[in-house]
Amino acid sequence: MNPGDIAWLLVSAALVLLMTPGLALFYGGMVRIRHVLNMLMMNLVAIPIVTILWVIGTYSLMFDEAGNPLLGGLGAAGLAGLGTTALVGSALNLMFAIITVALISGAVADRMKFTAWVAFAAAWSLIVYPLVGRSLFYGGGVLRELGAQDFAGGLVVHVSAGVSAIALVLVLGPRRSHRKEPIRPHSLPLTMIGAALLWFGWFGFNAGSAGAAGETAVTAFMATQVAAAAGMAGWLALEWRLTGSPTLLGAVSGVVAGLVAVTPAAGYISPVSAMAVGALGGLAAYGAVRMKHRFPFDDALDVVGIHLVGGVVGSLLVAVFANSSFGGSADGLLAGSAGLVWPQVASTAIVAAGAFAMTWVIAKALDSLIGLRVSDREELEGLDLSQHEESAYSPE
Amino acid sequence: MNPGDIAWLLVSAALVLLMTPGLALFYGGMVRIRHVLNMLMMNLVAIPIVTILWVIGTYSLMFDEAGNPLLGGLGAAGLAGLGTTALVGSALNLMFAIITVALISGAVADRMKFTAWVAFAAAWSLIVYPLVGRSLFYGGGVLRELGAQDFAGGLVVHVSAGVSAIALVLVLGPRRSHRKEPIRPHSLPLTMIGAALLWFGWFGFNAGSAGAAGETAVTAFMATQVAAAAGMAGWLALEWRLTGSPTLLGAVSGVVAGLVAVTPAAGYISPVSAMAVGALGGLAAYGAVRMKHRFPFDDALDVVGIHLVGGVVGSLLVAVFANSSFGGSADGLLAGSAGLVWPQVASTAIVAAGAFAMTWVIAKALDSLIGLRVSDREELEGLDLSQHEESAYSPE
């Protein structure tokens, strides 16, 4: 591998790692002051859990040549025997695995036992992630064989995290104060800092998924920027029209929605298509978040509205906008081919159903084994004190 | 283009994108608590506005081969037909266009209608930026033909944003509380976070302007670091002497002043010259900020003192310190040539006069069309509630 490609992949891996604390801050700003540290900790602790399991076995389960199309063998356990190309790829993929688990934490804010989260994160990242990941990121993966295209993880990361969030909160139940009292973000500047790091890191996420510093990386980079911008524009436009006010929380949420939507398509589309994908992602996510009160679960920080909806929209739009003259090998409807429609629809449905079912089983099992929820008193007192015995801010 | 150069330009583009949220935080920490989100939003919203216009047409107006020396044609509208080299350059240049608009927002803090800002940002970025930019960044641009040297945008970015800030606040008028009550920064740690991201991003801004990962990039990188450091040293030394206290706000302001000053020169000068440029930038900016009460306009967060003054100082110092043995093709006074004096003086004057005039016309037009200012009551209540219906912090 040439130094330019190595440099780009190392940078990308560092950028994607940064997204997880970025996400922690993004979420952390949105919760109330007595639950802040717990939110930061759920994200932070995903890093050692996923990293250690990755070295021990997840990488091997996901990418080992031996094994079957569903799961790899344990030949690469301990990351043994990886050459430079494989090792740098493993580093980048590790960072994807981390943030996928971390994304789910936004849904369970303010009420989940920290021990239960640790156990959940470990189980999810060892079982659900490699199964979904191998199906799309590994050469002979089953959904890839179906013809599904998922450039940087719209399905593997966002759809799987989004449906898993539903499954988990269905078992966990809603926050005590859900729909009873207003729950305002304690610090939007903190959320803004997180959003900045997410956006910055997403360039590594998408353009790093090209696997080299070449044409596809540049295509993906530009698509990422344009879709993020269009996502913000889409969300703000609709919000402004419907509520009369363009909000900061809306702006950064729209950015994330645009980024999610372009993730599966980034390396395959023109800048103009990226604008459409991002805008549709932002609009759809705003619509979903606005209608969330109709759904019978409490997804505290809108993992579903933004990541599941954005991911589904993006995955389906691959079948519309993919254009092999910009990258990739398949064409979508606008390039005159309907060949992607079925693979994209089917793979989205399969990932959603599969991740939902597995997560529900894990959540149920953990709930009966150790209990997922803190007591009412702990929830009232705040998870920072009850789970971590510390306070986010001290005014003295 | 080789992978190493692509990697470096992609990284640089990501770094420069990060500067805009960095600037938002830098400015956001300086305003009072009830105007924070509006400040963040003015910066954030510059991103979709400039990005979408860029794809549609600004890029083409600025860089299209067709067209005339002042404005390009629309051949590259939609970024159509760009090869990898052009596309990665377009991505990097887009990020410059974004932050230039965002810089202006600091001057208008706490009193501008958000709708008016949106309209202003769109008009400015579609009219003023490509005209100034083409004159210096495009091969056959008129000021470039004159022999002017602007390595990374001292004129295109900082001088043009700085004079535009004056024009805009002259039309907008001062904050109600200007010179009546003390206006203290609500969170200097937030400003510090912004400064950190700005400094970090500026390596992409300057060393990325080399266009490749080679000798000039390294020269520019070192000059950037040294000038930022010297800018802080210069500001702090003078401030310490005159007020008795070296402040954090002074330190980070000095950093930005040093960075601004070195921007037009970064790829042309030795590390020792960079020290002089940075220090002079810091000293001049501190002097300007200290004397700002003499000027009949309210530039709230010192866009003029720092970006205009720093940019002018830096652009003129190119004529002193440029040395073709470090990079570039022209020599300054210290290298024995007076050939740069006239081009630098003239181009600085032309950019300043041109951007001022165009911005004043845009501001006047918008003021009569939609009104630039919020009502007194909205200003008193805070722009966060009145423009965005949300609050930065919630103490519960």
Place this chain on the structure above:
Amino acid sequence: MNPGDIAWLLVSAALVLLMTPGLALFYGGMVRIRHVLNMLMMNLVAIPIVTILWVIGTYSLMFDEAGNPLLGGLGAAGLAGLGTTALVGSALNLMFAIITVALISGAVADRMKFTAWVAFAAAWSLIVYPLVGRSLFYGGGVLRELGAQDFAGGLVVHVSAGVSAIALVLVLGPRRSHRKEPIRPHSLPLTMIGAALLWFGWFGFNAGSAGAAGETAVTAFMATQVAAAAGMAGWLALEWRLTGSPTLLGAVSGVVAGLVAVTPAAGYISPVSAMAVGALGGLAAYGAVRMKHRFPFDDALDVVGIHLVGGVVGSLLVAVFANSSFGGSADGLLAGSAGLVWPQVASTAIVAAGAFAMTWVIAKALDSLIGLRVSDREELEGLDLSQHEESAYSPE
């Protein structure tokens, strides 16, 4: 030098620069509200001090070919005559020199005169750093001749900063409120932001120390990630067991401890060894911090417990885990060779003793010349007002 390597080293230098404001925020969140800006300023001001001295002479003292094994000549003063390879190396090494000084500031929080800190930082960075640095980072350095291995500065950066912290606080004395009143961190989210930037930057620190974007960089990158994760896991596991609560401050402290421990070894070890090194670093640092009350000095923010202990552990573990099949040229005990034991033990002891002695002399000299400490009243009132005449937060 090829563009890929240049790109990687420029990125690494930018990443390591970012670590210093990152450290400022990490430390800044931990102090009380009236000392925040002083903590940020001690870190910030290290940048111009070290940078300016570096250009003038420190670089030359450390790396000039002329001179003797202890100190270089002044042939490279002003960074004169450096080619591209040397200049980019100089940029990266400059960033290391900056953060090393900044690290010490954590120990002296809340009580040191700002003038004294400025003088101390200058003296330390001009005298102690190049002596220690040349011994290990320069081709013919004395400890390198001994066979000592210090991949990215476990000794040069962490051990030297850690022992210097002890020397300095012994002369400075404890905070007035030390062991009298609880001193709680004023903002753990701020500390978290700092930790995120530190972790991100550390990829440049370690993988950039490979000097090129090749195999060793990839090895070091993966080791860095795994050790950081294992450091967090180690600290949290022990803390959870002993106090009943896994804390955020513990999590980020464990990350830093793991990163410190892997620094001297990063380019020489397998991912599995990195897991051991990180975990041992985290465990040892937690143990040290927990026992700090037994020691008769007030190291306010645990520079000793984390950087000295982590650095010593890491340097000694090189002799255990180094494996030339992963990088470097020497093997440790597990690879069947005891040859590193003596060089690692001896060099650790020499660096610790030497840096301690020199720092103690500098501290004593400055204390009698200008006095190190603020008055009791200034300490009570807070260093932000007394040293900088500004306040971190304004609630209006």
Place this chain on the structure above:
Amino acid sequence: MKLIVAFLKPFKLDDVKDRLQRLGVTGMSVSEVRGFGRQAGHTEVYRGAEYTVDFVPKIRIEVIASDEITPAIVRAITEAGHTGEIGDGKIIVMPVDEVVRIRTGERGEDAL
């Protein structure tokens, strides 16, 4: 005229406010205090060191009221602020000489 001051558990504020509104109380002022009392503070842990935080966050409400309605207000706060656990807080009633509404200059009960 009386000034009724109460120290409450923070999460009881909404209940108390609702009850007072139902009683016809049209105004009150609320601030945060740190309470010290029988209710134990909590422990916090930072890098393994434990700190006892003596003070417990409480809400302080102030209600100006006519003499007649004061007993009803005290009763309402006692009921709505009650959890039965240590730390529920206190109510004090204090005499007031005069009340003025700044907007109109009205005095006494008219000012409420």
Place this chain on the structure above:
Amino acid sequence: MKLIVAFLKPFKLDDVKDRLQRLGVTGMSVSEVRGFGRQAGHTEVYRGAEYTVDFVPKIRIEVIASDEITPAIVRAITEAGHTGEIGDGKIIVMPVDEVVRIRTGERGEDAL
């Protein structure tokens, strides 16, 4: 001796302070409160959901004063704190038994 407590619109603090200083008042203490009253709170929007924030930020000032000057102080606050719009706030005057200056131990009016 009286304690005068007033709830004010935050931006009126400077005017009130200036007027009291001109009256010869040498001290006061100020804190932030959240006021509930006739003045409506505002709406906030987060991700499209609207929240009504009932409480309005107010400033609470306390002035200890001799009986003689108290009416003048009340008048000064009424005037300087006045905008004429709903939410201008209230002033209450309360009896004080004793005042002590901690620095000197002086009592009564000497303590002011």
Place this chain on the structure above:
Amino acid sequence: MKLIVAFLKPFKLDDVKDRLQRLGVTGMSVSEVRGFGRQAGHTEVYRGAEYTVDFVPKIRIEVIASDEITPAIVRAITEAGHTGEIGDGKIIVMPVDEVVRIRTGERGEDAL
């Protein structure tokens, strides 16, 4: 029953609390205020411009106490809060009509 309110230098809070505890006081409530008085505020500098911050941070404590113990409390605060420098603050003693403990409904001295 009395309400004792004191404005103190912030760093004196711990001393005062300890002294009151030794006197047998079992509860108090504490809040932050900005004090204006003889003690001069400080100067702050931002980008070379100087601002005078008139207000000095103070701690406000409130103690409800029986009539008998009130003089001892006032004495204790006067002593423990004393530095002898300008800005040590004031103590005021105010009459209280009634005290209620929310948890039990107890009234008067039983409520303390």
